[in-house]
Amino acid sequence: MKRSNYIVLSILALAAALMAGCSPRVDDIFDESAIERLTSNNATVKERLIAAPNGWVMQYFPRTNNTASDSAQHQGYTFLMQFRQDGSVTVAAPFEGAYRTATSHWDVVNDNSTVLTFNTFNYIFHYYSNPDPDLNLTGDGVGIGGDYEFLVLTYNEKDKCQELKGKKNGTYNYMYALKDGQDWPSYFKDIEKMDSTLFGALSNTTPLDMYAQGKHFTLFNARKHEFRAFEYGADTLGSGSYYGFLVTPDGIRFHDDHLLEELISNAPFRLNDKKDRLVSTALSDIYITIDAVEAFRSDLNHNKEWLATADQLSAETQTWIHNIEAGVLNRLKSSKVEIQSIGWTRKSATALTMNINWTSTNKSGKTTSYKDNVNCTYSIQDSRLTLSPDSTNIKSMNVYKYSGTAQSDVVSLVKSFNGTFTMELVQGFAPAKGIRLSDTEDRDKSFVVKH
Numbered sequence: 490m491k492r493s494n495y496i497v498l499s500i501l502a503l504a505a506a507l508m509a510g511c512s513p514r515v516d517d518i519f520d521e522s523a524i525e526r527l528t529s530n531n532a533t534v535k536e537r538l539i540a541a542p543n544g545w546v547m548q549y550f551p552r553t554n555n556t557a558s559d560s561a562q563h564q565g566y567t568f569l570m571q572f573r574q575d576g577s578v579t580v581a582a583p584f585e586g587a588y589r590t591a592t593s594h595w596d597v598v599n600d601n602s603t604v605l606t607f608n609t610f611n612y613i614f615h616y617y618s619n620p621d622p623d624l625n626l627t628g629d630g631v632g633i634g635g636d637y638e639f640l641v642l643t644y645n646e647k648d649k650c651q652e653l654k655g656k657k658n659g660t661y662n663y664m665y666a667l668k669d670g671q672d673w674p675s676y677f678k679d680i681e682k683m684d685s686t687l688f689g690a691l692s693n694t695t696p697l698d699m700y701a702q703g704k705h706f707t708l709f710n711a712r713k714h715e716f717r718a719f720e721y722g723a724d725t726l727g728s729g730s731y732y733g734f735l736v737t738p739d740g741i742r743f744h745d746d747h748l749l750e751e752l753i754s755n756a757p758f759r760l761n762d763k764k765d766r767l768v769s770t771a772l773s774d775i776y777i778t779i780d781a782v783e784a785f786r787s788d789l790n791h792n793k794e795w796l797a798t799a800d801q802l803s804a805e806t807q808t809w810i811h812n813i814e815a816g817v818l819n820r821l822k823s824s825k826v827e828i829q830s831i832g833w834t835r836k837s838a839t840a841l842t843m844n845i846n847w848t849s850t851n852k853s854g855k856t857t858s859y860k861d862n863v864n865c866t867y868s869i870q871d872s873r874l875t876l877s878p879d880s881t882n883i884k885s886m887n888v889y890k891y892s893g894t895a896q897s898d899v900v901s902l903v904k905s906f907n908g909t910f911t912m913e914l915v916q917g918f919a920p921a922k923g924i925r926l927s928d929t930e931d932r933d934k935s936f937v938v939k940h
């Protein structure tokens with residue numbers, strides 16, 4: 490029995506010795522400890538922020554939730570920041586209707602990672618993280634609910650871009666070194682100018698179209714800086730998804746890198762040279778634009794009238810109009826008769842009302858307005874609009890009854906809008922500036938419609 494125990498102990502001792510001999514010594518991968526490396530990185534980040542002679546642009550987003558509309562929390566905000574060696578930072582932004590600056594303190598600290606903190610109150614920057622319920626912005630007692638401490642992530646030397654992540658909400662934010670010589674107030678004016686170019690002429694019901702790698706989305710609410718997005722053709726009476734963005738001097742930037750089924754990255758979108766597309770800097774086949782046909786259809790559906798003023802029509806059409814005006818003037822013994830516009834309003838999914846809008850001013854100066862109309866079927870296919878005015882009730886129109894010898898000109902005027910037309914915006918991102926309709930069989934026969 491003793492011998493057996495001895496043998497077992499000997500085997501165990503030999504196994505332990507073999508295991509020890511087979512366990513190589515693992516050298517340290519780093520020359521420094523984790524805390525030393527973190528402290529060194531903090532110093533590098535701090536030096537980088539201080540070194541930018543004209544400061545930094547921060548593109549800031551408070552929250553990431555996109556399931557409900559809340560433009561205050563979803564849209565982005567832009568700040569300019571100058572970090573100094575003495576621990577002070579000056580923050581500039583449009584605030585309460587004016588360009589303002591405020592100085593407070595900052596630091597880069599250890600908190601299981603490198604963290605940029607704005608550690609004393611700054612009335613501009615901390616407004617967006619202030620939980621004061623008196624702000625009455627969200628009704629949940631957290632104000633806008635943004636961050637004032639950020640995990641410092643990767644730095645892109647080429648673009649001079651520092652990636653940040655909100656410590657509380659996890660939103661990705663970006664800081665860019667501001668170009669030398671860039672005037673701070675002028676930077677915000679450039680943003681205002683771009684905002685006006687892109688969205689100043691839109692209503693919240695104007696649809697924008699986003700094309701992303703074979704998918705098509707419809708975007709609303711652009712003026713709120715919070716797109717309400719639907720797959721193209723979906724029922725827009727539903728809630729949709731909400732995606733905030735901010736405007737930059739050369740375009741826009743979305744607030745998240747998981748938008749629209751991960752079809753776009755958090756790269757900015759820049760306005761192209763033709764000023765009719767916002768194109769992703771990551772992939773050129775991802776872009777946002779306004780389709781003239783969709784803008785035309787949307788405004789009809791919202792009971793708006795598209796108008797072609799007489800001076801926008803062809804020379805032949807204007808001749809008919811002048812003949813009609815002369816005929817009505819003679820018949821009514823007016824001092825002035827003016828056909829102001831031809832208009833179209835929605836009647837049904839396949840029919841419009843075509844209106845002749847005109848006025849007659851009598852000898853005593855009283856002006857009477859008329860809106861004569863005929864039915865007009867329409868269809869839109871392959872981005873082309875087909876109009877078919879119904880001439881059967883022309884004789885019931887006041888302008889026909891009063892035009893005397895120019896009645897045939899009224900018939901010609903109505904029938905001249907029969908045809909198929911291509912459509913294009915007069916100015917990109919501004920359908921209110923007009924949509925040009927060009928006859929597919931006669932390119933010289935074109936006119937502009939607007940509200």
